[in-house]
Amino acid sequence: MNWKALLLGACLVVTATGNVFANSTPADNQGTPASIAVTREFMALDAKSGTEATLDALGNRISDANTDADTLSGAMRFLSERDTTGTDPRYGLAMAMVELKLANTYAGMKKPEDSARFLFQSVARFLADSLILHQDKARCADKTAGQNALYFWQSPMQTVLAGYKQLTPEQKKKVQLAIDLYDTKKSGRAPAPWVCRDGMDAVKIAQEKGLLTTTDTVVNGVKQTQSTTTASVDPYLKYISGDEWAKARADVKASLLQALAK
Numbered sequence: 001m002n003w004k005a006l007l008l009g010a011c012l013v014v015t016a017t018g019n020v021f022a023n024s025t026p027a028d029n030q031g032t033p034a035s036i037a038v039t040r041e042f043m044a045l046d047a048k049s050g051t052e053a054t055l056d057a058l059g060n061r062i063s064d065a066n067t068d069a070d071t072l073s074g075a076m077r078f079l080s081e082r083d084t085t086g087t088d089p090r091y092g093l094a095m096a097m098v099e100l101k102l103a104n105t106y107a108g109m110k111k112p113e114d115s116a117r118f119l120f121q122s123v124a125r126f127l128a129d130s131l132i133l134h135q136d137k138a139r140c141a142d143k144t145a146g147q148n149a150l151y152f153w154q155s156p157m158q159t160v161l162a163g164y165k166q167l168t169p170e171q172k173k174k175v176q177l178a179i180d181l182y183d184t185k186k187s188g189r190a191p192a193p194w195v196c197r198d199g200m201d202a203v204k205i206a207q208e209k210g211l212l213t214t215t216d217t218v219v220n221g222v223k224q225t226q227s228t229t230t231a232s233v234d235p236y237l238k239y240i241s242g243d244e245w246a247k248a249r250a251d252v253k254a255s256l257l258q259a260l261a262k
Helices: 003-017 033-049 051-061 069-085 090-108 112-139 147-165 169-185 200-208 231-236 242-260
Strands: 213-219 222-228
Touching: 033 051, 033 069, 051 069, 051 090, 069 090, 090 112, 090 147, 112 147, 112 169, 112 242, 147 242, 169 242, 200 231
Parallel strands: none
Antiparallel strands: 213 222
16 A cells, blocks of 8 residues: 555645645535545545555555645545545544644644644544554454554554654543544444455465465566455455454453553
Protein backbone atom coordinates (compact mmCIF):
# COMPACT_ATOMS: atom_id res chain seq x y z
CA MET A 1 0.00 0.00 0.00
CA ASN A 2 1.35 3.39 -0.98
CA TRP A 3 1.30 5.00 2.47
CA LYS A 4 4.53 6.86 1.68
CA ALA A 5 2.78 8.76 -1.09
CA LEU A 6 -0.23 9.36 1.11
CA LEU A 7 1.83 10.92 3.89
CA LEU A 8 4.10 12.86 1.55
CA GLY A 9 1.07 14.35 -0.14
CA ALA A 10 -0.23 15.79 3.08
CA CYS A 11 3.08 17.49 3.76
CA LEU A 12 3.47 18.93 0.29
CA VAL A 13 0.10 20.51 -0.22
CA VAL A 14 -0.70 21.94 3.19
CA THR A 15 0.53 25.42 2.29
CA ALA A 16 -1.93 25.52 -0.58
CA THR A 17 -4.92 24.18 1.30
CA GLY A 18 -4.87 26.17 4.49
CA ASN A 19 -7.58 25.26 6.98
CA VAL A 20 -9.88 23.29 4.68
CA PHE A 21 -10.40 20.22 6.89
CA ALA A 22 -11.59 21.72 10.13
CA ASN A 23 -15.30 21.45 9.27
CA SER A 24 -15.10 18.86 6.50
CA THR A 25 -17.99 16.39 6.60
CA PRO A 26 -19.22 13.68 4.24
CA ALA A 27 -22.42 15.57 3.45
CA ASP A 28 -22.87 16.24 -0.25
CA ASN A 29 -24.09 19.76 0.42
CA GLN A 30 -20.82 20.85 2.04
CA GLY A 31 -17.72 21.79 0.11
CA THR A 32 -17.15 23.10 -3.38
CA PRO A 33 -18.58 21.25 -6.40
CA ALA A 34 -15.03 20.28 -7.37
CA SER A 35 -14.21 18.78 -3.97
CA ILE A 36 -17.52 16.92 -3.87
CA ALA A 37 -16.74 15.49 -7.30
CA VAL A 38 -13.42 14.17 -5.96
CA THR A 39 -15.21 12.56 -3.01
CA ARG A 40 -17.68 10.85 -5.33
CA GLU A 41 -14.84 9.71 -7.57
CA PHE A 42 -13.13 7.91 -4.68
CA MET A 43 -16.43 6.46 -3.50
CA ALA A 44 -17.01 4.99 -6.96
CA LEU A 45 -13.46 3.60 -7.11
CA ASP A 46 -13.86 2.11 -3.65
CA ALA A 47 -17.07 0.36 -4.63
CA LYS A 48 -15.45 -1.02 -7.77
CA SER A 49 -11.89 -1.85 -6.70
CA GLY A 50 -11.88 -2.13 -2.91
CA THR A 51 -9.95 -0.59 -0.04
CA GLU A 52 -6.34 -1.36 -0.97
CA ALA A 53 -6.58 -0.09 -4.54
CA THR A 54 -8.52 2.99 -3.48
CA LEU A 55 -6.10 4.04 -0.75
CA ASP A 56 -3.18 3.49 -3.12
CA ALA A 57 -4.88 5.69 -5.71
CA LEU A 58 -5.68 8.31 -3.09
CA GLY A 59 -2.09 8.36 -1.87
CA ASN A 60 -0.80 8.84 -5.39
CA ARG A 61 -3.38 11.51 -6.10
CA ILE A 62 -2.42 13.76 -3.20
CA SER A 63 1.34 13.17 -3.36
CA ASP A 64 1.80 15.78 -6.10
CA ALA A 65 3.18 19.07 -4.76
CA ASN A 66 0.71 20.88 -7.02
CA THR A 67 -2.35 19.15 -5.55
CA ASP A 68 -5.11 21.72 -5.15
CA ALA A 69 -7.28 22.34 -2.10
CA ASP A 70 -10.39 20.83 -3.69
CA THR A 71 -8.64 17.53 -4.38
CA LEU A 72 -7.21 17.27 -0.89
CA SER A 73 -10.46 18.32 0.76
CA GLY A 74 -12.44 15.86 -1.36
CA ALA A 75 -10.05 13.03 -0.52
CA MET A 76 -10.25 13.77 3.19
CA ARG A 77 -14.04 13.93 3.06
CA PHE A 78 -14.04 10.50 1.45
CA LEU A 79 -11.82 9.06 4.19
CA SER A 80 -13.98 10.67 6.87
CA GLU A 81 -17.18 9.27 5.38
CA ARG A 82 -15.78 5.76 5.18
CA ASP A 83 -14.38 5.96 8.70
CA THR A 84 -17.62 7.33 10.16
CA THR A 85 -20.14 5.07 8.45
CA GLY A 86 -18.11 1.91 7.80
CA THR A 87 -16.31 -0.69 9.88
CA ASP A 88 -12.97 -0.97 8.07
CA PRO A 89 -10.42 0.90 10.20
CA ARG A 90 -7.93 1.42 7.38
CA TYR A 91 -9.72 4.55 6.17
CA GLY A 92 -9.54 6.20 9.57
CA LEU A 93 -5.96 5.11 10.14
CA ALA A 94 -4.95 6.57 6.80
CA MET A 95 -6.75 9.82 7.59
CA ALA A 96 -5.09 9.98 11.01
CA MET A 97 -1.65 9.74 9.42
CA VAL A 98 -2.46 12.60 7.06
CA GLU A 99 -3.73 14.66 10.01
CA LEU A 100 -0.52 13.92 11.93
CA LYS A 101 1.56 15.18 9.02
CA LEU A 102 -0.60 18.27 8.84
CA ALA A 103 -0.05 18.87 12.56
CA ASN A 104 3.71 18.63 12.09
CA THR A 105 3.63 20.87 9.04
CA TYR A 106 1.58 23.56 10.76
CA ALA A 107 3.97 23.42 13.70
CA GLY A 108 6.81 24.15 11.32
CA MET A 109 4.80 27.07 9.90
CA LYS A 110 4.46 28.53 13.41
CA LYS A 111 0.70 27.99 13.51
CA PRO A 112 0.28 26.34 16.90
CA GLU A 113 -3.54 26.39 17.01
CA ASP A 114 -3.86 24.59 13.67
CA SER A 115 -1.11 22.18 14.67
CA ALA A 116 -2.76 21.39 18.02
CA ARG A 117 -6.15 20.78 16.39
CA PHE A 118 -4.79 18.34 13.82
CA LEU A 119 -2.67 16.59 16.45
CA PHE A 120 -5.73 15.97 18.62
CA GLN A 121 -7.79 14.75 15.65
CA SER A 122 -5.00 12.45 14.53
CA VAL A 123 -4.39 10.91 17.94
CA ALA A 124 -8.08 10.35 18.69
CA ARG A 125 -8.79 8.86 15.28
CA PHE A 126 -5.71 6.65 15.15
CA LEU A 127 -6.21 5.18 18.61
CA ALA A 128 -9.93 4.54 18.08
CA ASP A 129 -9.38 2.84 14.72
CA SER A 130 -6.37 0.96 16.04
CA LEU A 131 -8.69 -0.45 18.69
CA ILE A 132 -11.02 -1.74 15.98
CA LEU A 133 -8.16 -3.31 14.03
CA HIS A 134 -6.74 -5.13 17.04
CA GLN A 135 -10.20 -6.33 18.05
CA ASP A 136 -10.75 -7.68 14.54
CA LYS A 137 -7.45 -9.55 14.76
CA ALA A 138 -8.50 -11.05 18.08
CA ARG A 139 -11.64 -12.36 16.38
CA CYS A 140 -9.68 -14.68 14.07
CA ALA A 141 -9.87 -18.28 15.24
CA ASP A 142 -6.40 -18.83 13.78
CA LYS A 143 -4.10 -16.99 16.17
CA THR A 144 -1.32 -16.90 13.57
CA ALA A 145 -3.48 -14.56 11.48
CA GLY A 146 -3.56 -10.78 11.39
CA GLN A 147 0.12 -9.88 11.25
CA ASN A 148 -0.10 -8.45 7.74
CA ALA A 149 -3.05 -6.29 8.76
CA LEU A 150 -1.09 -4.83 11.68
CA TYR A 151 2.16 -4.40 9.78
CA PHE A 152 1.62 -0.87 8.45
CA TRP A 153 0.33 0.48 11.75
CA GLN A 154 2.85 -0.81 14.30
CA SER A 155 5.46 1.84 13.58
CA PRO A 156 3.16 4.90 13.81
CA MET A 157 1.80 3.80 17.19
CA GLN A 158 4.81 5.08 19.14
CA THR A 159 4.57 8.43 17.38
CA VAL A 160 0.86 8.62 18.16
CA LEU A 161 1.42 7.73 21.81
CA ALA A 162 4.03 10.49 21.99
CA GLY A 163 1.43 12.86 20.53
CA TYR A 164 -1.08 11.69 23.13
CA LYS A 165 1.30 12.70 25.90
CA GLN A 166 1.31 16.25 24.49
CA LEU A 167 -2.45 16.62 24.90
CA THR A 168 -4.11 18.41 27.78
CA PRO A 169 -5.86 16.33 30.48
CA GLU A 170 -9.23 17.38 29.00
CA GLN A 171 -8.18 16.30 25.53
CA LYS A 172 -6.94 12.97 26.86
CA LYS A 173 -10.38 12.36 28.39
CA LYS A 174 -11.96 13.12 25.02
CA VAL A 175 -9.64 10.61 23.32
CA GLN A 176 -10.63 7.94 25.84
CA LEU A 177 -14.27 8.80 25.24
CA ALA A 178 -13.73 8.39 21.50
CA ILE A 179 -12.27 4.94 22.12
CA ASP A 180 -15.32 3.98 24.19
CA LEU A 181 -17.70 5.35 21.56
CA TYR A 182 -15.97 3.44 18.74
CA ASP A 183 -16.02 0.26 20.78
CA THR A 184 -19.76 0.60 21.36
CA LYS A 185 -20.78 1.98 17.97
CA LYS A 186 -18.93 -0.69 15.98
CA SER A 187 -19.48 -3.65 18.29
CA GLY A 188 -22.10 -5.18 15.99
CA ARG A 189 -19.84 -5.33 12.94
CA ALA A 190 -19.30 -8.50 10.94
CA PRO A 191 -15.93 -10.31 11.02
CA ALA A 192 -13.15 -8.81 8.90
CA PRO A 193 -11.87 -11.58 6.58
CA TRP A 194 -9.09 -9.37 5.18
CA VAL A 195 -7.52 -9.34 8.65
CA CYS A 196 -7.59 -13.13 9.03
CA ARG A 197 -6.59 -14.38 5.59
CA ASP A 198 -2.82 -14.38 6.19
CA GLY A 199 -2.75 -17.09 8.85
CA MET A 200 -1.44 -20.62 8.57
CA ASP A 201 -4.98 -22.01 8.39
CA ALA A 202 -5.78 -19.79 5.42
CA VAL A 203 -2.61 -20.87 3.63
CA LYS A 204 -3.45 -24.52 4.25
CA ILE A 205 -6.98 -24.03 2.92
CA ALA A 206 -5.67 -22.25 -0.14
CA GLN A 207 -3.23 -25.07 -0.84
CA GLU A 208 -5.87 -27.75 -0.46
CA LYS A 209 -8.37 -25.97 -2.69
CA GLY A 210 -5.93 -24.64 -5.26
CA LEU A 211 -6.58 -21.03 -4.28
CA LEU A 212 -3.02 -19.81 -3.78
CA THR A 213 -2.08 -16.86 -5.98
CA THR A 214 1.52 -16.78 -7.21
CA THR A 215 3.47 -13.70 -8.24
CA ASP A 216 6.88 -13.68 -9.88
CA THR A 217 9.30 -10.95 -8.84
CA VAL A 218 12.99 -10.26 -9.48
CA VAL A 219 15.14 -9.41 -6.46
CA ASN A 220 18.82 -8.59 -7.09
CA GLY A 221 18.57 -10.26 -10.46
CA VAL A 222 17.11 -13.45 -9.02
CA LYS A 223 13.61 -14.52 -9.98
CA GLN A 224 11.42 -15.35 -7.00
CA THR A 225 7.89 -16.72 -6.83
CA GLN A 226 5.71 -15.55 -3.97
CA SER A 227 2.50 -17.33 -3.00
CA THR A 228 -0.28 -15.39 -1.29
CA THR A 229 -3.83 -15.96 -0.14
CA THR A 230 -6.63 -13.78 -1.48
CA ALA A 231 -10.30 -13.14 -0.79
CA SER A 232 -11.04 -16.52 -2.37
CA VAL A 233 -10.32 -18.15 1.01
CA ASP A 234 -12.65 -15.85 2.95
CA PRO A 235 -15.68 -18.19 2.95
CA TYR A 236 -13.58 -20.85 4.70
CA LEU A 237 -12.14 -18.69 7.47
CA LYS A 238 -13.26 -19.31 11.06
CA TYR A 239 -13.85 -16.91 13.95
CA ILE A 240 -14.25 -17.22 17.68
CA SER A 241 -17.71 -17.24 19.21
CA GLY A 242 -19.66 -14.10 20.05
CA ASP A 243 -19.09 -14.51 23.77
CA GLU A 244 -15.38 -15.10 23.26
CA TRP A 245 -15.11 -12.04 21.06
CA ALA A 246 -16.98 -9.86 23.57
CA LYS A 247 -14.34 -10.78 26.14
CA ALA A 248 -11.52 -10.30 23.64
CA ARG A 249 -12.88 -6.88 22.68
CA ALA A 250 -12.96 -5.82 26.32
CA ASP A 251 -9.42 -7.12 26.87
CA VAL A 252 -8.09 -5.23 23.84
CA LYS A 253 -9.71 -2.00 24.98
CA ALA A 254 -8.43 -2.43 28.53
CA SER A 255 -4.92 -3.02 27.19
CA LEU A 256 -5.07 0.15 25.09
CA LEU A 257 -6.39 2.28 27.93
CA GLN A 258 -3.69 0.86 30.19
CA ALA A 259 -1.03 1.86 27.67
CA LEU A 260 -2.46 5.39 27.60
CA ALA A 261 -2.31 5.61 31.39
CA LYS A 262 1.45 5.08 31.48
